[in-house]
Structure formats: C-alpha cells, structure tokens
Amino acid sequence: MTAEAAAFVVSTQYEDLPPELIALGKQHILDAFGLAIAGEKAETGPIVRRYLADIGVLNGPATVLGTNLHAGPRFAAFANGVSIHADDYDDTQLAVAKDRVYGLLTHPTVPNLPAALAVAEALAKSGRDFMLAYHLGVEVATKLAEAIAPRSYESGFHSTSMCGVFGSAAAAGKLRGLDAKQLRNAFGVAGAEAGGLRENFGTMTKPFQAGHAAEAGIAAVDLAALGWTAAEDIFEAKRGFFASFGGGFDTVAIVGRFGRPWSLLSPGVSIKPYPSGSLTHPAMDVMAGLIAQHGIKPEDVERVRVGTNRQMLNTLIHHRPTTGPQGKFSMEYCMAVLLVLGRAGLAQFQDDVVSRPDLRAMVERIDFYNDPAADAAGTDKMRSLVTVRLKDGRIFSGQDDFARGSPQNPMSFEDEVRKFKDCAEFAGLPRDRAERIVVSVQNLESVPDMRSVFAGMFA
Incomplete structure (x- = not known):
C-alpha cells in the first residue's frame, strides 16, 4: 500500500485530474481560505502567533492567512491548519460503509491545503501545481481513512490528524519533487507523527491536532529530501499504521483505488453550512x-x-x-x-x-x-x-437525513462564495480584498505564482 500510494503521487499530473474534480476542488479551497481568515479571530489565533514569534520562525516565505505575518512552510502550515479547524466549520469526509458511524472519517482539507499552500508559496509554484498537490493530499488521506478498521476511531484516535499527516506529506512531497523511494521514507517519518485523540474535542487541542498534521507532513518531506530513512512499508507493515492504529484495514477500500474514483467526487465530502457539529x-x-x-x-x-x-x-x-x-x-x-x-x-x-x-x-x-x-x-x-x-x-x-452541502444536496460555487464572504466579513477583511480572493480561486489554473494570491492582502 505504501508503494502504491507513493507511485500514485509521483506519477499523477495535473492533466490527470478530471475537470469536475478541479471545479469541485475550488469550492473546498475557497472554503478553507475563508475559514483560515476567520479562524485567526478565534482564541487560538493570538496564542499561535505568540508561539511562532517566541520560537523565532516569523521570517519565512509562507503566508499566515488572515495576518501580515509570514513563516517557514511547516510553521505557516501549522498556523493555517489550526485556524481552518478552529471553528469546526471545515469540510467533512463521509463514511458510507455500514460498519462506520456517519461522519466518522476526516476533515480532509485542513491537513492538506495548508501544506500545499505553504510549500507552493515557498517554491513559487503555480496554481496548477498547488491544486494538484492539494488533490493528491486529500486523496491519500481519505483513502487511508476509508480503509482503516473502525476500531481506530472507536478507540479514541482523531482520524483527521492521524490520516491527515500522510496527505500533508503527499502534497508537500509532490511539490518538492520527491521520487517514490523518498516519498515512502517520508510516509514512514509521517507515521511517527501520526496521532491525535478524540478526548481533546471541545478544546484548543482539537484544531492543534489538525495543524500539527499539516506541519508534520512537511517536516517528514524535508527530512526525506535530505536522505532521512524510515520504514518504507509503513501502511501495511505488521507493526505499521493500519495494524497499530486500527488492528487491520479493508483491502477493497484501498487496493487499486487511489484516484479510482477520487474520494472528493465519490462518495464525496460535505461542505458545512453551519459552524457547528x-x-x-x-x-x-x-x-x-x-x-x-x-x-x-x-x-x-x-x-x-x-x-x-x-x-x-x-x-x-x-x-x-x-x-x-x-x-x-x-x-x-x-x-x-x-x-x-x-x-x-x-x-x-x-x-x-x-x-x-x-x-x-x-x-x-x-x-x-x-x-x-x-x-x-x-x-x-x-x-x-x-x-x-x-x-x-x-x-x-x-x-x-443529509444536510445542505452534502453530496446528496450539494452547494453551488455561489453558495460557497456567500459562505466565504461571511467568514471574511466576520474577520474584518475589506470586501474588495475578499472579492480578489474569490476571483483568484475561480482562476487558479491561470495563476503563475501562488505568492501573488495573498500578496498585500492582510497588510
């Protein structure tokens, strides 16, 4: 499974993404941007900013959304991941198997988009590069979540963080140009950082776990790019991810399934219409x-x-x-x-x-x-x-049975724009700047350099 996931990430190109996936992905990307901007107003916002200042990392190329701050990629990804999840308003992966409780799986965008954005900004990558990395990260994380035995969630593991760290590594690894062997090692390092506990729900540590997954995936890729080694079969190994966290996995849910179909398309991912559970x-x-x-x-x-x-x-x-x-x-x-x-x-x-x-x-x-x-x-x-x-x-x-924003009752892009603008207004972002972000997301495939999307936006 580890080799299959790595080969999928390395070989997939932007041209392989179905047009309907690209269009749907823009809604989820805009959703996360709005939540990150609004999430800076949560109680976690000033604490995270103080933390980044105290450890001396506010001197990097990646945007801390909703602020005029920039940090190294892994730390910007951490801050943005915390903000996206701070209000529990972010997208939700559906569980459709009968042995799984509805909503059991993950919030798939929160660990993956911050990693893709931070590394794309650091490397001056295009909107196409960013979208490809985002979709690969989401696909890896969601397929792992669909496959792992339900015991993992029932025992108390926070699947968004536990699975999301591998999606973050996939996104960052694609942008960094890792080969398949390096990416297998990055997944192994990420496995050492996989975790998160449901007992932390209702506290600041729930969004911390999501932000940590975004950060740790980048750190794993940074180390693997330098030659760091790890178990190269971390998913399926006897003492690896599936065995340790879940006690097993469903081979039918993952073998040969990466991108077949893309989870964002089927069974789908809900966009929340309300900032509640x-x-x-x-x-x-x-x-x-x-x-x-x-x-x-x-x-x-x-x-x-x-x-x-x-x-x-x-x-x-x-x-x-x-x-x-x-x-x-x-x-x-x-x-x-x-x-x-x-x-x-x-x-x-x-x-x-x-x-x-x-x-x-x-x-x-x-x-x-x-x-x-x-x-x-x-x-x-x-x-x-x-x-x-x-x-x-x-x-x-x-x-x-299913709310607005679910695959059974999906939002339109216009619905998402209204949600995004509500988040921007809550955060005090001027309307003209919010509109600029909307236009950038609508035309991401034409953005030559992701640094331009948020340049001067929060000054």
Missing part, C-alpha cells in the same frame, strides 16, 4: 425551512422536539451550553439560535451570544431525544425528525 445540520436545515415556510416567531413556540439516532445523541452532549464551543455540539442551542436570531453563522456561536437570556429560555423549550425511527434508518445516515408545536396548537414537522 455536522450531526446538527440536517435538523437545522429542517428547522430553517419550517421557519421560512410558516413564518414561525420565537414568541409563538411552545415546544420543539428533535429525534435522532443514539449515536447522534451521544455525540451532541451539551444540552444546556454556556460557551460557544459547547453551543456547536448542542442540538438544543442550534435549534434555539435559528428560532430566536434567524441565523447560525460564526457570530452566533460566540460566548456572549450563547449566554443571552432569550436564547437560554428557548433552549429550555427544546427536547432532544432518541427516536427509534432514526435508529432504524441506520448510523450511516443522520436522520433527524423535527416537530414544532406553537402556542395556538398548530404543529409543523419535517425530517432529513
């Missing part, structure tokens, strides 16, 4: 639709019931949230914020908003429960059943 999104779409269709006012609501499967109930554990991060994993709050404020964007998941008395009062009117019908639908779906009872006795209801 993806398990809340189908119910949020249903609630938003009911509000729009029936003109529901918050003062008219007597009770709301939201039924899901047990796994969703076990994950969305904050029933009376008091902070923004808790609100992201609270079905009750996600319903309440739509009813009271009519929006659920970055600004609505801040601590001062979550603690508003009117929102806390609405949370008390919402029942989140396990519904047998949702269990019967299977854990490969996020079946969500929403019922709103008004004080005048009227009842409105609806259900959904």
Whole structure:
C-alpha cells in the first residue's frame, strides 16, 4: 500500500485530474481560505502567533492567512491548519460503509491545503501545481481513512490528524519533487507523527491536532529530501499504521483505488453550512425551512422536539451550553439560535451570544431525544425528525437525513462564495480584498505564482 500510494503521487499530473474534480476542488479551497481568515479571530489565533514569534520562525516565505505575518512552510502550515479547524466549520469526509458511524472519517482539507499552500508559496509554484498537490493530499488521506478498521476511531484516535499527516506529506512531497523511494521514507517519518485523540474535542487541542498534521507532513518531506530513512512499508507493515492504529484495514477500500474514483467526487465530502457539529445540520436545515415556510416567531413556540439516532445523541452532549464551543455540539442551542436570531453563522456561536437570556429560555423549550425511527434508518445516515408545536396548537414537522452541502444536496460555487464572504466579513477583511480572493480561486489554473494570491492582502 505504501508503494502504491507513493507511485500514485509521483506519477499523477495535473492533466490527470478530471475537470469536475478541479471545479469541485475550488469550492473546498475557497472554503478553507475563508475559514483560515476567520479562524485567526478565534482564541487560538493570538496564542499561535505568540508561539511562532517566541520560537523565532516569523521570517519565512509562507503566508499566515488572515495576518501580515509570514513563516517557514511547516510553521505557516501549522498556523493555517489550526485556524481552518478552529471553528469546526471545515469540510467533512463521509463514511458510507455500514460498519462506520456517519461522519466518522476526516476533515480532509485542513491537513492538506495548508501544506500545499505553504510549500507552493515557498517554491513559487503555480496554481496548477498547488491544486494538484492539494488533490493528491486529500486523496491519500481519505483513502487511508476509508480503509482503516473502525476500531481506530472507536478507540479514541482523531482520524483527521492521524490520516491527515500522510496527505500533508503527499502534497508537500509532490511539490518538492520527491521520487517514490523518498516519498515512502517520508510516509514512514509521517507515521511517527501520526496521532491525535478524540478526548481533546471541545478544546484548543482539537484544531492543534489538525495543524500539527499539516506541519508534520512537511517536516517528514524535508527530512526525506535530505536522505532521512524510515520504514518504507509503513501502511501495511505488521507493526505499521493500519495494524497499530486500527488492528487491520479493508483491502477493497484501498487496493487499486487511489484516484479510482477520487474520494472528493465519490462518495464525496460535505461542505458545512453551519459552524457547528455536522450531526446538527440536517435538523437545522429542517428547522430553517419550517421557519421560512410558516413564518414561525420565537414568541409563538411552545415546544420543539428533535429525534435522532443514539449515536447522534451521544455525540451532541451539551444540552444546556454556556460557551460557544459547547453551543456547536448542542442540538438544543442550534435549534434555539435559528428560532430566536434567524441565523447560525460564526457570530452566533460566540460566548456572549450563547449566554443571552432569550436564547437560554428557548433552549429550555427544546427536547432532544432518541427516536427509534432514526435508529432504524441506520448510523450511516443522520436522520433527524423535527416537530414544532406553537402556542395556538398548530404543529409543523419535517425530517432529513443529509444536510445542505452534502453530496446528496450539494452547494453551488455561489453558495460557497456567500459562505466565504461571511467568514471574511466576520474577520474584518475589506470586501474588495475578499472579492480578489474569490476571483483568484475561480482562476487558479491561470495563476503563475501562488505568492501573488495573498500578496498585500492582510497588510
């Protein structure tokens, strides 16, 4: 598997990327750029900037997005990875196998795009080079995640970080021009850095794990390029990645499957419509639709019931949230914020908003429960059943399995532009500069030097 992955990365050229993959990839790239810019406003932003200053690495060629700072590639990738994941608003790889919980897999762009961007800027690579590296990184990481035994996630490993470090190495290795042997060694070094624990979810260390994967993949490539050696069969070895982290892997999911099809195309990757846990999104779409269709006012609501499967109930554990991060994993709050404020964007998941008395009062009117019908639908779906009872006795209801932004209900590029501009506005980026980034992404294949995309953008 290690040799197959390395050969795939080394041999694939931009011309091998299907046109529909390039078009879809631009949406995910724009999504990540917006999240990185907005993520600099999170609590992690100033800490990361102070950390980079303290260790003396703010003198490199790669952009720390959302700031006027530049750093060495591995450290810029770390900072941008943390920012992209800081608000838990980034794209999500789908799990479709019946033995896997829906959403179990990875956030595939966050470890890979920062690595591709940082190295592309450092080497003055073109937009085509950058896109190729990005897609190769995503493909390697997602195929590993699809193949590894589900025990890895169930035991507590954070798959975004655990698998993402190899995608980062693939992206950086492609841009650095590593041959297949060097890339196998880079994968071996990356295996020494693979990790991340789900117990850190809900803390600053969840985005740290994503940023670390982006950074560590570059470091692995830097060492391999200098002749550093490692196990060249790290994926399939008796004491290697699959065996140690998962206890095994599904050969059908990975053997001969790199780029056949590309995971971004099939089964697909969701782009989040709301900055909350993806398990809340189908119910949020249903609630938003009911509000729009029936003109529901918050003062008219007597009770709301939201039924899901047990796994969703076990994950969305904050029933009376008091902070923004808790609100992201609270079905009750996600319903309440739509009813009271009519929006659920970055600004609505801040601590001062979550603690508003009117929102806390609405949370008390919402029942989140396990519904047998949702269990019967299977854990490969996020079946969500929403019922709103008004004080005048009227009842409105609806259900959904997949949210807007999923492959079953995809966003358009225009939808993504609106999300990007919301992120840019939240971060205080002037509209004309946000529009320049949109145009650059739309025309990435014509960008001769990736350094030009963000030059002077955050000064």
